[in-house]
Amino acid sequence: MRKSLLALAAGLLLAGSVSAASAADKLKVGFIYLGPIGDLGWTYQHELARQALVKEFGDKIETTYLENVPEGPDAERAIEQLVRAGNKLIFTTSFGYMDPTLKVAKKYPNVHFEHATGYKRDKNMSTYSSKWYQGRYIQGLIAAKMSKSGVLGYIGSFPIPEVVSGINATMLAAQTINPNIKVKIIWANTWFDPGKEADAAKALIDQGADVIMQHTDSPAAMQIASERGKLAFGQDSEMIKFGPKAQLTSILDTWAPYYIARVKAELDGTWKSEDTWGGLDSHMFAMAPYTNMPDDVKKIAEDAQAAITAGTLQPFKCPVIGQDGKEVECKGGTSLDAGQILGMNFYVKGIDDKLPGK
Amino acid sequence: MELVEAIILSVLAASTPLLIAATGELVTERSGVLNLGVEGMMIVGAACGFGGAWLTGSILIGALFGIVAGTLMSLVFALMALGLAVNQVATGLALTILGIGLSGLIGAGFVGERITPAAHLHIPGLTDVPLIGRVLFGEDAFVYFSIALIIGVWWFLYRTRAGLILRACGDNHISAHALGYPVLRIRTLAVMFGGACAGLAGAYLPLAYTPFFIPGMTAGRGWIALALVVFASWRPGRLVVGAYLFGAVTILQLHAQGWGVGIPSQFMSALPYLATVIVLVLLSRARTGGSTAPAALGTVFVPDR
Numbered sequence: 232m233r234k235s236l237l238a239l240a241a242g243l244l245l246a247g248s249v250s251a252a253s254a255a256d257k258l259k260v261g262f263i264y265l266g267p268i269g270d271l272g273w274t275y276q277h278e279l280a281r282q283a284l285v286k287e288f289g290d291k292i293e294t295t296y297l298e299n300v301p302e303g304p305d306a307e308r309a310i311e312q313l314v315r316a317g318n319k320l321i322f323t324t325s326f327g328y329m330d331p332t333l334k335v336a337k338k339y340p341n342v343h344f345e346h347a348t349g350y351k352r353d354k355n356m357s358t359y360s361s362k363w364y365q366g367r368y369i370q371g372l373i374a375a376k377m378s379k380s381g382v383l384g385y386i387g388s389f390p391i392p393e394v395v396s397g398i399n400a401t402m403l404a405a406q407t408i409n410p411n412i413k414v415k416i417i418w419a420n421t422w423f424d425p426g427k428e429a430d431a432a433k434a435l436i437d438q439g440a441d442v443i444m445q446h447t448d449s450p451a452a453m454q455i456a457s458e459r460g461k462l463a464f465g466q467d468s469e470m471i472k473f474g475p476k477a478q479l480t481s482i483l484d485t486w487a488p489y490y491i492a493r494v495k496a497e498l499d500g501t502w503k504s505e506d507t508w509g510g511l512d513s514h515m516f517a518m519a520p521y522t523n524m525p526d527d528v529k530k531i532a533e534d535a536q537a538a539i540t541a542g543t544l545q546p547f548k549c550p551v552i553g554q555d556g557k558e559v560e561c562k563g564g565t566s567l568d569a570g571q572i573l574g575m576n577f578y579v580k581g582i583d584d585k586l587p588g589k
Numbered sequence: 590m591e592l593v594e595a596i597i598l599s600v601l602a603a604s605t606p607l608l609i610a611a612t613g614e615l616v617t618e619r620s621g622v623l624n625l626g627v628e629g630m631m632i633v634g635a636a637c638g639f640g641g642a643w644l645t646g647s648i649l650i651g652a653l654f655g656i657v658a659g660t661l662m663s664l665v666f667a668l669m670a671l672g673l674a675v676n677q678v679a680t681g682l683a684l685t686i687l688g689i690g691l692s693g694l695i696g697a698g699f700v701g702e703r704i705t706p707a708a709h710l711h712i713p714g715l716t717d718v719p720l721i722g723r724v725l726f727g728e729d730a731f732v733y734f735s736i737a738l739i740i741g742v743w744w745f746l747y748r749t750r751a752g753l754i755l756r757a758c759g760d761n762h763i764s765a766h767a768l769g770y771p772v773l774r775i776r777t778l779a780v781m782f783g784g785a786c787a788g789l790a791g792a793y794l795p796l797a798y799t800p801f802f803i804p805g806m807t808a809g810r811g812w813i814a815l816a817l818v819v820f821a822s823w824r825p826g827r828l829v830v831g832a833y834l835f836g837a838v839t840i841l842q843l844h845a846q847g848w849g850v851g852i853p854s855q856f857m858s859a860l861p862y863l864a865t866v867i868v869l870v871l872l873s874r875a876r877t878g879g880s881t882a883p884a885a886l887g888t889v890f891v892p893d894r
Contacts, residue, residue, distance in 0.1 A: 267693055267804040269700035384847075390854070417846045418854035424808040425799040427839075430603055434843040437595040449806075451799040454703070473703055473801065587853045 258498055260284065261318035262296035263309055265325040266423065272448035272467040273422075273484070274298065277324045277347075280486035287491050291498060302327025310335045314342050320497045322490070323347065332356060343502055345493060348393070350573070354504050359489055362510035363393070364400040364572065365539045366482035366518060367444075368546035369532050370464050371404025373479050373521070374442045375412050376528040377462055383414045384440030386431045386447055388422045390587045394446045396575040398582070400546045401444060404535075406581055415440055416584045425451040436461055442479075453477060462523060469519050480532070481519040488514045508569065511540040547572060552580040596840060597724050601732050602798060604836030606631075606790040608735045610814035611821070611828055612742055613786020618818055619746060620779035621759035623887035624666055625681025628811025629688020630784050631791030632804075634659040636692040638792025639802035643699050648707045651796050652731075652789060659788015660781050662688060667780045671773050674889045685811070693804040706800040707731065729797045731789075736829075738786070743825035755779060759883035762890040772890055787811065820865055822872060822881035831868070838864050 262281055266274035281294055295318060300309045306328045313321050314335060322345045323332045329349035336344045336356040344356040352358055374383050383405065387394050398416065405412040415438055417431045424447075432443050432452035436459050443463040445452045450473040456463035457474035465471070465481025489507065496502040509515035518536060521529045538544035549561035554577060562568040578586050610627055617624050637658035642651025662684060670680040707729040710716065715726040746752040755775055757765045762772045790810075795802045813835065821827035842857035 269693070269697060269804055271701055271801075271803060415847045415849070417843050418858070420855060420858035421808070423803075423805065425801075425803060425806045426603070426606075426794060426808060426810070429799050430599060430840055431843050433595070433599050434840065434847050437592055437599070438844065438847045440847075449799070449803055450801065454799055454801065458706075472701065584849045585851050587855060 257293045258288075258291060258320065258494070259316070259318040260292050260294045260494060260497075261313035261316070261321040262294065263300050263306060263313070263321070263323045263325075263328060264296055264298040265300065265302065265327075266448070267298050268296070270423065270448060271450060271470075274324070276468050276484035277322070277486055280490045283487035284490050284494055288494060288498070292494060300328075304331065307331035307334055310344075311338075314339050319343065320345065320494065320502070343497060352504055352506060357493075357505045357507070359507040359509075359515075361484065361515035362508060362572075363482055363516060364396045364546055365510045366516060367397040367400040368404040368539065368544075369518060369535050370444060370480065370482075371401035372408060372535055373524060373528055373532050374401065374444065374464075375405035375408035376531065377479065377524055378409075378412070378442045380439050380441045381409060381412055382438075382440045383412065384432070384435030384438075384443045385414050385416045386428060386435070386443070386445040386452055387416055387418045388447045389420060390418060392573055392575045395578070395586065396547075396572050397446055399551075399575065399579045402579055402581055403546060403551070410581075412581070414582055414584075416582070418587060419447050421447070423448045425449040428452050429455050432456060432463075433459075450474075465519060471519065471522065476523060478519070479523055480521050483517045483519055485514060485517045508573075511536065512542065554578040554580055554582060554586075556580060594720055594723060596844060598728065599840045600833065600836045601724065601728055603839055604832045605732050605735045606793045606798070606810055607814050607817060607835060608739060608829065608832035609731075609793065610787045610790035610811060611817040611832060612735070612739050612825070613783035613790070614814055614818050615821070615823060615825065615828055616742060616746075616755070616786075617779050617783030618886055619759045619823060619883055620755050620776045621762055621883055621885040621888065621890070622670065622776050622780055623677045623681065624663065624670075624684070624780060624783055625678060625815065626662065626666055626684025626688065626811075627783075627787050627814050628807060628809065629685035629691075630659045630662040630787035631688075631811045631814075632692040632807045633662050633688045633695065634788030634791030635794050635806055636696040636791075636802060638788070639704070639795035640695060640699055642704050642796055643702055646704075648704075648796050651704075652792050655788040655792025655796075656785045657788070659784040659786070659791065661784070662788070663780045663784020666784070667777045670889075671776055671780070674891050677887050677889070689805065696802045696804055699802060700804070701801070703801045704796075707797040731793050731797055739825050739829055746825065756883070759885055762885045762888070766890070766892055772892065776890075787814075790814070816865060819882075820869055820872075823883060824881075831865075834864065834868070835861050 264274045268278040297309050300306050320343045324347045326348045329351050332344050332346045333351050336353050346358050348360045349358050419427050419431050428447050428449050428451040432455040441461050443452050443456045445466050450470045453463045453470045453474040457477035462479055463477050465478055467484050471478045521532050545566035547567040551559045553559050634655035638651045638655030641654025642648055666684050669675045670677045709727055709729050712726045716722045754770055758772050758775050766772050817831045820831040838861040842860050846854055
């Protein structure tokens with residue numbers, strides 16, 4: 232009910248929120264956002280990157296964004312609206328925009344599209360995503376060091392490969408510090424519901440977890456951890472304001488370097504369809520300052536970050552042992568390959584829980 | 590035992606916004622008006638409530654801001670649906686859409702800010718009683734207010750003349766009008782009460798639950814409150830049961846996941862809704878004939894002068 236209402240609302244708002252064309256020689260760049268720009272998480276980070284574009288290119292470009300665009304077929308109209316308003320480069324910033332973006336891309340071969348976190352491409356449609364699991368690995372090291380109870384709490388959104396690979400990377404790292412570390416996993420089955428995220432954090436803490444990790448979007452869990460005197464990791468953006476004594480670090484989505492590079496390519500006429508899957512080395516994301524931990528833990532985190540950036544530390548280094556005790560086939564030589572990580576649908580050994588749907 | 594206490598505390602907190610919003614909607618519907626705009630009034634209440642508390646530093650003023658904002662929203666509804674006799678369903682839906690947009694606009698200035706949440710009560714001696722102390726005397730004031738509110742509403746509806754008249758308007762507005770009661774004025778007051786409650790319920794979220802404002806933070810709780818009123822077959826007593834049952838299933842499914850019970854989490858997340866449907870079916874089976882809904886619910890009334 233609510234979803235269809237939001238769709239209706241978005242439809243009503245579309246006509247008003249696309250700004251009119253002005254100087255014809257400016258490159259027009261459009262953005263489709265999933266949430267409101269004030270969500271403090273996913274959409275907010277994309278908005279920061281858009282602002283960085285404006286700062287970088289000034290008068291040479293003109294940007295437009297549509298926020299609160301529901302995923303699915305409704306997105307198609309929103310994307311087309313941007314095309315008709317004269318945008319030549321369009322960023323669609325959520326997984327669920329994949330098929331709508333592809334459909335519009337086929338219809339308008341002269342417009343270039345950039346789709347975040349998807350896997351379908353075309354000659355005028357690129358994809359881009361981040362190796363967030365690298366950041367999760369660093370968090371796993373910190374969590375194992377900082378946990379007194381030996382129980383980590385993990386709030387998942389949906390059991391999709393991106394989230395599952397994050398849990399596995401966390402545990403693989405944590406096990407190098409404490410082989411007996413436990414993780415309790417609660418699926419919120421939503422990306423965004425502050426109340427429910429807070430409830431999940433409370434439940435995890437009540438069950439003995441003392442370091443909370445989240446793969447949902449609001450700072451609710453951070454706030455609960457802070458209130459209960461526990462530790463937590465932020466998500467997408469800087470959340471230290473909600474847990475000055477609780478935040479250990481946060482994986483920050485830093486889209487600006489990529490966006491600037493793509494707009495520059497478009498301006499230079501060198502844009503071509505690509506698949507970008509970048510990690511710490513290509514600055515697709517960054518780690519927030521390491522806080523609320525002793526210096527030796529900080530050093531472990533910084534060393535791991537340096538090693539991952541240099542490519543000497545692979546979070547999914549072979550052998551990776553699955554939950555069933557069997558070794559996972561090592562397709563990438565020294566570590567699991569991209570396909571295995573992007574499609575990860577198993578838990579590693581040491582996770583007591585059962586992966587939903589398995 | 591500590592875990593049981595912790596779970597009960599979480600359940601009380603999770604149920605409170607639902608109970609407050611549903612209490613308001615129950616009174617509105619008992620007067621014969623169906624206001625589907627609860628979600629919209631709640632989210633505006635959340636934005637204004639947070640804004641009030643953030644500006645003044647007072648949770649009480651924040652709560653009052655939420656109540657006033659919800660009431661103002663409900664007046665928009667009353668003007669359309671009662672004053673101009675526009676279709677109530679359409680007006681209510683429009684109110685939700687308006688509220689979601691408006692709250693984003695109001696809240697834009699203080700997204701990312703945080704406040705100190707409502708303090709939990711602490712009565713020396715009583716709050717420290719094991720197991721029941723914190724449950725009965727250690728939650729925030731909203732929790733106890735919501736219980737007082739529903740008791741007050743029960744007393745009003747069934748033990749006062751004004752409550753009887755309000756119910757008469759909801760069951761047969763033509764008769765009530767013929768007896769000389771100002772049907773539209775009574776309904777407007779009922780709608781305003783519903784708005785005030787929804788605004789307060791919305792304000793509870795940023796004031797006590799998660800002390801920051803983010804657009805869309807009510808996340809569908811207004812719709813659940815609407816469903817609870819039907820679930821309760823428009824009776825205050827059952828409303829309390831429904832709200833706490835819903836809250837309990839919501840919290841327990843999270844704990845069950847943490848314990849690793851092994852039931853798919855998607856099913857667990859659907860459980861509160863499933864429980865609601867099952868109880869609804871059982872209730873309607875057990876009924877001895879006739880609908881329990883106010884007979885004039887959702888129908889337009891234009892007095893002949």
